[in-house]
Amino acid sequence: MNIFVCVKQVPDTETKITPTGDGSFIETASIKWIMNPYDEFAVEQALLIKQSNPAANVTVVRVGPTKDTEALRTAMAMGADDAILVETNENLDSYSIAKALKGAIAKSGKTADIILTGKQAIDDDALQVPQVLAEMLNLPSVSVIVGFEVSGNAIKVKREIEGGALEVYELGTPCVIACNKGLNTPRYASLPGIMKAKKKPMTQLSLTDVGVSDSDRRVKYSQFRLPPEKPPGKKFEATDPAKQNDVVSQVVGLLRTEAKVI
Amino acid sequence: MSNILVFTELHDGHVKHVTLEILGKLSGQSVDVAVIGDLSNDQIAELAKYGAQNVHKLKGAQLDKYSPEGYANALTNFIKTKSYDYVFAGATSMGKDLLPRLATKFDAGLASDVVNFTFENGTFAGTRPLFAGKCLAKVELNGPKPHFISIRPNALGMTTTPTSGSGAAHDVSVDAGTIRAMIKEIVKAASTKVDLTEANIIITGGRAMKNAENFKILDQMADVIGATVGASRAAVDSGFAPHSMQVGQTGKTVAPSLYIACGVSGAIQHLAGMRTSKVIVAINSDPDAPIFTKADYGIVGDLFQIVPIMTEEFKKLLGR
Numbered sequence: 001m002n003i004f005v006c007v008k009q010v011p012d013t014e015t016k017i018t019p020t021g022d023g024s025f026i027e028t029a030s031i032k033w034i035m036n037p038y039d040e041f042a043v044e045q046a047l048l049i050k051q052s053n054p055a056a057n058v059t060v061v062r063v064g065p066t067k068d069t070e071a072l073r074t075a076m077a078m079g080a081d082d083a084i085l086v087e088t089n090e091n092l093d094s095y096s097i098a099k100a101l102k103g104a105i106a107k108s109g110k111t112a113d114i115i116l117t118g119k120q121a122i123d124d125d126a127l128q129v130p131q132v133l134a135e136m137l138n139l140p141s142v143s144v145i146v147g148f149e150v151s152g153n154a155i156k157v158k159r160e161i162e163g164g165a166l167e168v169y170e171l172g173t174p175c176v177i178a179c180n181k182g183l184n185t186p187r188y189a190s191l192p193g194i195m196k197a198k199k200k201p202m203t204q205l206s207l208t209d210v211g212v213s214d215s216d217r218r219v220k221y222s223q224f225r226l227p228p229e230k231p232p233g234k235k236f237e238a239t240d241p242a243k244q245n246d247v248v249s250q251v252v253g254l255l256r257t258e259a260k261v262i
Numbered sequence: 263m264s265n266i267l268v269f270t271e272l273h274d275g276h277v278k279h280v281t282l283e284i285l286g287k288l289s290g291q292s293v294d295v296a297v298i299g300d301l302s303n304d305q306i307a308e309l310a311k312y313g314a315q316n317v318h319k320l321k322g323a324q325l326d327k328y329s330p331e332g333y334a335n336a337l338t339n340f341i342k343t344k345s346y347d348y349v350f351a352g353a354t355s356m357g358k359d360l361l362p363r364l365a366t367k368f369d370a371g372l373a374s375d376v377v378n379f380t381f382e383n384g385t386f387a388g389t390r391p392l393f394a395g396k397c398l399a400k401v402e403l404n405g406p407k408p409h410f411i412s413i414r415p416n417a418l419g420m421t422t423t424p425t426s427g428s429g430a431a432h433d434v435s436v437d438a439g440t441i442r443a444m445i446k447e448i449v450k451a452a453s454t455k456v457d458l459t460e461a462n463i464i465i466t467g468g469r470a471m472k473n474a475e476n477f478k479i480l481d482q483m484a485d486v487i488g489a490t491v492g493a494s495r496a497a498v499d500s501g502f503a504p505h506s507m508q509v510g511q512t513g514k515t516v517a518p519s520l521y522i523a524c525g526v527s528g529a530i531q532h533l534a535g536m537r538t539s540k541v542i543v544a545i546n547s548d549p550d551a552p553i554f555t556k557a558d559y560g561i562v563g564d565l566f567q568i569v570p571i572m573t574e575e576f577k578k579l580l581g582r
Contacts, residue, residue: 011393013511013512013530013531014529014530014531015393015396015530016396016530017392017393017396017397019397026393026397037512038512093371094362094372095366095371095405098366122393122394122511122512123392123393124392125374125375125391125392125393125394125515126372126374126375127358127362127374127375128362128372128374129362131330131359131362131363131366132362132363132365132366134363135334135362135363135366135367136366140330140331140442140443141330141443142330142443143330143358143359144355144359146505156446158449160355160506161355161356162273162354162355162451162456162457162459162460163451163453163454163455163456163457163490163506164451164452164453164504164506164507165448165449165450165451166448166449166451167328167445167447167448167449168445168446168447168448168449169329169443169444169445169446170443170444170446171442171443171444172442175442175443180505181505181508181512181513182504182505182506217404217405218365218370218371218372218403218404218405219371219372219373219401219402219403219404220401220402220403220404221392221399221400221401222399222400222402223398223399223400224392224397224398224399225397225398225399226396226397226398227391227395227396227397227398227537227538230537230556230558232555233542233554233556233557233558233559233560234558234559234560235549235554235557235559235560235561235562236559236560236561236562237549237562237563238561238562238563238568239547239562239563239564241567244563244567244568244571245571247561247563248561248568248571248572248575249575251543251559251561251572252572252575252576252579253579254559255520255541255543255559256579259520259540259541259558259559261463261519261520261540261541262463262487262520262576262579262580
């Protein structure tokens with residue numbers, strides 16, 4: 001069984017984002033890069049499947065710059081067997097990334113049984129790659145999953161929808177599954193795992209190798225800028241219980257008369 | 263003038279609010295609406311009031327419930343019989359899942375989660391948040407048509423001066439094709455409240471809520487003002503609330519009219535997810551909590567004292 005996990009490297013959630021002077025992208029020099037948090041659930045799910053299928057091989061695939069391979073090393077330290085990096089310094093759109101992932105999987109020479117991804121990357125928040133990849137490969141897929149179990153030849157997954165309701169799907173392999181928080185608890189890489197990861201094979205490919213060119217770009221971003229700042233609001237001191245009724249009454253009144261939202 | 267299709271989904275038999283927001287914003291274009299399933303005459307009249315020229319009701323076997331493949335196949339069938347330049351839908355759970363599939367069927371691009379847009383010489387140009395709203399960028403589409411766009415609920419707002427369309431209704435028979443990922447059941451949520459991403463009012467609890475049980479006081483206020491209750495990442499990671507309630511960069515990005523943050527310190531990833539709320543109220547005992555920098559109305563005090571008083575004040579104001 002061959003499991004592929006697609007991962008992305010994104011700025012840490014505590015990162016303050018600064019657009020470049022010309023607005024073409026963001027300043028990346030001082031960013032701390034991490035594995036996209038939703039991808040950790042995908043890596044963990046792959047390793048859980050491998051636990052019950054010891055012969056399974058877990059390959060992590062990433063499209064991005066070579067200078068920092070944190071996400072792939074982390075995934076291999078957690079237990080993935082090997083990695084593929086499609087090297088590019090461009091800020092690609094979802095269509096190009098999905099096409100590159102498809103090309104990379106084809107180049108691996110392995111037939112994918114299960115492809116796992118995070119439900120979205122927290123940089124462009126496009127929420128597209130897993131579905132686009134599934135369409136390109138003509139595979140069934142379910143996104144935003146919070147439950148995964150194998151029953152016989154079928155996989156049963158729970159997809160989270162509005163308000164926390166769940167849609168339960170059954171599908172066979174091969175398939176593409178996009179994971180949400182709540183699916184599992186990603187393991188930490190152990191020290192021996194980190195040491196071992198350094199010796200695990202990592203294949204490097206170019207965009208040309210995977211058949212992706214400029215003509216694949218469907219979405220173009222420009223004019224990166226900070227959102228407008230709000231003017232400072234009104235702050236009320238109400239630590240003294242004697243004042244609380246007045247303050248709250250005043251704020252609730254302002255919500256109607258000034259803000260007009262209630 | 264562009265030919266545009268707006269896909270609307272039904273939620274408990276109602277047309278989603280975001281559909282009307284999109285229609286209002288598309289005033290001046292030639293706009294049709296498609297739905298999978300049925301619409302009442304009143305619903306068609308409402309869509310017409312906001313500009314729908316034709317309302318296509320797509321019907322066929324295996325389309326009674328959402329399935330990624332069934333819906334994508336059915337809509338592909340239909341769209342291929344027309345010549346739309348653009349296809350819009352709400353960036354809802356369904357829209358986010360469906361549109362990337364649909365766009366790829368046409369080898370086309372999708373601009374997701376757009377919060378505003380214009381047509382410059384007939385060409386779409388949108389604005390969308392990136393990095394959970396820490397920055398904004400202009401988004402444009404290239405490649406084969408139609409181009410696909412999903413719109414974040416509550417971002418465009420409702421027009422008060424809609425231009426009406428003729429609202430001609432058509433039944434269209436479509437084929438759901440082969441469905442390999444079959445939906446077996448739907449497990450209803452414990453809450454019947456509108457989802458955070460579409461809520462008009464949100465009350466969020468942070469780490470200072472101390473435990474899950476204490477969220478009851480937020481539920482009580484929510485019942486009075488018709489709000490949906492959310493939680494910060496700290497509260498979710500501490501086990502006070504499920505992830506479906508999380509607001510912020512690794513949870514939901516929200517844009518309600520009113521956001522009331524209770525005991526939320528305001529980590530950068532949380533602020534990113536809620537900063538576009540129209541009016542923000544913060545209740546926190548720490549006067550230096552970063553949440554106050556984004557609050558229109560800040561109350562420095564103990565949430566366990568303030569929240570019940572506020573609930574009573576809302577009751578008085580609303581006569582409930």
